[in-house]
Amino acid sequence: MANSASTAWTILRISMEERLVYRGDFMLGTLMRFLPIVTQIFLWAAVFSAIEASATGNATIAGYRYHDMVAYYLLTMLSRAFSSMPGLASGITREIRSGTIKRFLVQPVDMLFFLFLYRAAHKLVYYAVAVIPFALVFYLCRGFFVETPHGWVWAAYLASLLLAFLLGFFLEATIGMLGFWFLEVSSLLFVYMLLNFFFSGHMFPIDMLPQPWATTVKLIPLQFLAYFPAAVFLGKVQGAALLEGLAAQAAWTLAFFFFARWAWQRGSRRYSAFGG
Template identity: 25%
Template sequence: MTAFYSIYRGYFRTALVVQFQYRVAMIIWLLGGIIEPVMYLVVWRTVAQQQGGAVGGYAVNDFAVYFIAIMLVEHGTFSWIMWEYDFRIRMGQFSSQLLKPIHPIHSDIADNIGYKFLTLIIMAPTAALLAWLFNASWQPDARTLAIFVPVLVLAFLMRFFWEWSLAMLAFWTTRVDAINQAYFIVVLFFAGRLAPLELFPQFLQRVADILPFRWMLAFPVELLLGRLTPNELWLGIGAQLFWLVAGYLVMRVIYRAGIRRYAAFGA
């Protein structure tokens, strides 16, 4: 455990130093993560105002809170590994990772968390600014906030395992960009980035329940908004745990198969 602690500390340090080197790139990434939810916020807010103050169960204020929360949770759980893996394999970086006596996922997790912490300096005030601009009022109770922390960690980990697994398709195909694009569209819909899932037709809501994406993003946000019954909360945590374990197992299987393929074809 202490060994892991010092490894992660090393990775964090590296991640922070590297991010500082690329401040401009970092700001551009952040802007993307801010602009997208704000866009949907503006659209839905306008629609709600024109429909007499609410759409589905969402009032004007709910939309503001929802999308600000989406922005934060998306920031907390997103990864960029899918855009990197292919490059890593083809440029031979993967070989040097394989030579190290540690699973390569650790440096990716640390890298991701390092970036998240660093950029929180910008994300937190941005969220406050947006809340002020859109007049969002939100009064969570302490219990909700306490449950939110593990729910967010679960969301992060399960999303990370799944995206890491998907990224490994680069072992088999050079067309990872197409796969990534398809994945992001699915996430856009089924994770609740485009609109709260409650506004979807019943049928699509049930589909979203079965898929893993809702539990990565919409679920923690709905928790923050206080829209979940205790039953729904526990079911959701159960779903997160299920997808976490499944993602972990899938990651292991694909990793093993990927390595075998890599080792057969050469680097």
């Protein structure tokens, strides 16, 4: 146990040091990612103004008012910062094709364990550097957050973000492991990223989909990568539905943990590498 903890700390520390050296662009890059929010603010202002002009009272779309909609997009960007794993699946498939993955077969370091610590270091460094632009943007847009979580809802929101990170990691790791069976998975990754962009709620709230599509999309795990944490914060999911949502998010996370572990065990047994 002590040796495992020491190994984990060494990998995490070195990975964090590596990123602190060359990832000073995290701060500027994060600020630039928020620029599309300006377009969203003007777009939805025009949409809701047109609705209010033709109706009486506060305009709503799928239960979202104007300030809710803008706040939702800000929150989904925060959710995606936790759940997105750029280059994880493609990196695994590239190592399988190049043969460099054999280092995990001959060295006493589990690949999933190593990659998990590597990504955890990435997120820790990212938020340590990007906390300033995040704080700046949310402060400037604080007027859109009319209601904020209180009490145990804060704990539920933070839990949803943590589970989003875990789900995003194990889901993409599972896809990357398909490289053991297919020589080329770039097309599959493209399809996955496209579906992820739409059905995670990053492009628009899933509530806006007509039935039965809204219910169907909420049955798949992608909603937990962006939509669900934002919905928890905005109070769109409450009471028993909130507990059920967290349980479903945890269940999907556990399922993909076993999928990734199973794919690694089966894939490594059928894998062959040649050369020095």
